[in-house]
Amino acid sequence: MVEGVGHAVDLLVIGAGPAGARAALRAHACGLKVLLVDENHDAGGQVYRPLPAGFSRSAGAPRSTEARAGDHLRAALRNAGVDCRFGHKVWNIGADLRTDLIGPDGSVSWQPRALLVATGTTERVVPFEGWTLPGVMGLAAATILLKSQNMLPGRRTLVAGSGPLLLAVADGILKAGGAVAAVVDLASRAEWLRALPALAGRPDLLWRGLQWQAKLRLAGVPVLYRHGVHAAEATNDGLRVQVHAVDATGRPLADGARRTIEANCLAVGHGLVPATDVTRLLRARHRYAAERGGWIAETDEDGRTSVAGVYLAGDGAGIAGAAAAGAHGELAALACAADLGRIGKAAHANERAGLLRSWTRPARFGHAMAGLMALREGAVAGIAGSTIVCRCEDVTRAEIDAAAREGARDLNQLKAWTRCGMGPCQGRSCGDVAGALLAPHAGSREAVGCFTGRAPLRPVSLAEVAGDYTYADIPIPKAAPL
Ligand SMILES: Cc1cc2nc3c(=O)[nH]c(=O)nc-3n(C[C@H](O)[C@H](O)[C@H](O)COP(=O)(O)OP(=O)(O)OC[C@H]3O[C@@H](n4cnc5c(N)ncnc54)[C@H](O)[C@@H]3O)c2cc1C
Structure with a gap:
């Protein structure tokens, strides 16, 4: 020391x-x-x-x-x-x-x-009705299960959201012997094609992505581009997930295609x-x-x-x-x-x-x-009022809107108003989406700002911080002179 x-x-x-x-x-x-x-x-x-x-890995297991x-x-x-x-x-x-x-x-x-x-x-999930149900997990969380436990997220998994983890997770599930109900991607095929020149700089990674796509096709997994998850509800043996066609901002199209997909797991993520x-x-x-x-x-x-x-x-x-x-x-x-x-x-x-x-x-x-996995404004605008946004403190979109109407103009005011971002994750999960919900009221994301950083950065118990001590060790300050 x-x-x-x-x-x-x-x-x-x-x-x-x-x-x-x-x-x-x-x-x-x-x-x-x-x-x-x-x-x-x-x-x-x-x-x-x-x-x-x-x-440990079993001898001879492929790495x-x-x-x-x-x-x-x-x-x-x-x-x-x-x-x-x-x-x-x-x-x-x-x-x-x-x-x-x-x-x-x-x-x-x-x-x-x-x-x-x-x-x-941190993984971002744009909330929808049912996103806190058992059986719904982050795409990135699914990679943890697959990689570190060699465990399937579910018997039949619907993979949804945006970005490269969609294909990585779907491929990991197929490789581990699971079933993929469908891949639901907010991006369009054209968006992926437009990204190709930048992706060509790493032909090895591009080739891996193309192989993943080919495997999905071979396995007969439907891939729905420009679609997003609207809601999920629990059934006797899993989940019933409503999927809607969306526009380029992720907003559901009023007259667009809608379908219901049954699965017992929904792995969903909207970027990092x-x-x-x-x-x-x-x-x-x-x-x-x-x-x-x-x-x-x-x-x-x-x-x-x-x-x-x-x-x-x-x-x-x-x-x-x-x-x-x-x-x-x-x-x-x-x-x-x-x-x-x-x-x-x-x-x-x-x-x-x-x-x-x-x-x-x-x-x-x-x-x-x-x-490709940047936050889409229309997806945030489409969050229903009753949907929980801050899952640590159970704060809904309607409560965030009400605080904004009453005058909350930045994230720290919103936190004081509603407790959004005040739970154990300290806003790591909800901060980005809450900021996007507040932005139209404040004028911009810059005006909304971000949560002030505070200790503890991770949840810690007082016992861990204080360690072992006896009362005799606690220094007692002398009385201040009058
Ligand atoms: C859950 C998850 C799964 C992902 N899976 C994949 C994947 O399968 N394939 C892929 O290509 N990309 C994946 N990504 C993206 C990938 O993580 C990054 O591109 C890459 O790992 C970035 O490397 P990094 O060193 O910047 O950060 P990371 O690899 O994320 O490393 C950050 C490290 O910081 C540690 N850390 C953070 N805060 C603290 C703290 N307060 N105290 C102590 N330690 C701390 C974390 O434990 C972590 O080990 C995933 C991202 C997430 C969030």
Whole structure:
């Protein structure tokens, strides 16, 4: 410990996905004393998710490209000897960058000279009647079940929403022996075709997407473009889901096709929202960028934020995908090493140029994908008044509209008015959609702003924060002189 403040380290990296893990490796190679922290039990993040603790692959079992990339990343961290704290959640960060973690052995503080934030994204679901029913889950959540537990989300799953996870999840279900009732995509075929030039920059990923589509066709799975989920209701043995034809903004067409699809699981997701909880807590400057997923902290090309000593990398800086995240993390780590004086200007410029080249193509691919899964205004406008938007606090759209009519003009006022965003997820699930609902009243997403960042960043118990103590240890302040 340093002066009772925290263990000293040059750079603390939050998040061990591709961005954070590669950042830690690069910073370690530059001679920085690095600490890599993640709440998961090992490195890999969302995309290279490790198997749960205690699980192992059976000998000879096929490994996906992602599983191999994850194993490679974890081996690189072990071989390099990077100091990692897995199973530790960052719940608070002070203005001096003192970072408080809670792990299996309780609470511990670190005092880094610099902080690199690589905390990824949160899945967005545009609410509809029935989205909180058992059997309805996020598309990204379905990837977790498939990847880490080799478990089907349901016997017969309806896959709906927008973006590349639609095809990835449908393919994963078929591969695991499940049935896909249909794929319901807000985007049109023409939108996918328009994205092709950007996607061609990564022919390997484009080829994989085309293979997924071919497999769906072979399996006879209907794919409904320009359709969205209108409502889901529970039946005796599953779900009955109403699906409507929509316009380009995602708004249901009054005279468009409607159908009902029976399934026992609905996996639905409308893109990813960059995680900004840490940068908001540190009061960094943010800007709204719909095409990158929503609010993001302002950075330069190397990930420097508006707060001295705080760097940002990966999808948390704007959705660009897993393939771009690693090079982005390394760029930010390199900038940090240069700023802390560990590498010279010439070495920095030289290595930076190579990293920028390896970031550009996958980032172009990722940005095109992010465009396909950007929030569609019509889908938000179509949310029914009785539908719950904030599921932690059970706040409905009608309550949000009423608060706006009574004068709530920004997200923080809405929170005080209705408790929207005040629950355990701290607005990570509802904030983006609530902001979009308020925007027509306030004039723009910029006017609505985002929730002020507050500790705890993750739910923690008082017992975890306080740790073991006896009453005799509690210092009793002397009475103030009269
Ligand atoms: C649930 C989910 C599933 C996804 N599945 C896929 C997929 O199958 N295929 C695909 O191509 N893309 C997938 N994506 C998108 C993919 O995650 C990203 O493109 C890629 O992983 C970005 O890498 P990253 O390093 O920026 O962030 P991530 O890989 O998301 O890594 C961020 C890490 O930060 C950690 N973290 C965040 N906050 C804290 C905190 N307070 N304390 C400690 N640790 C913290 C998280 O545990 C996580 O490991 C998924 C996204 C989500 C949200």
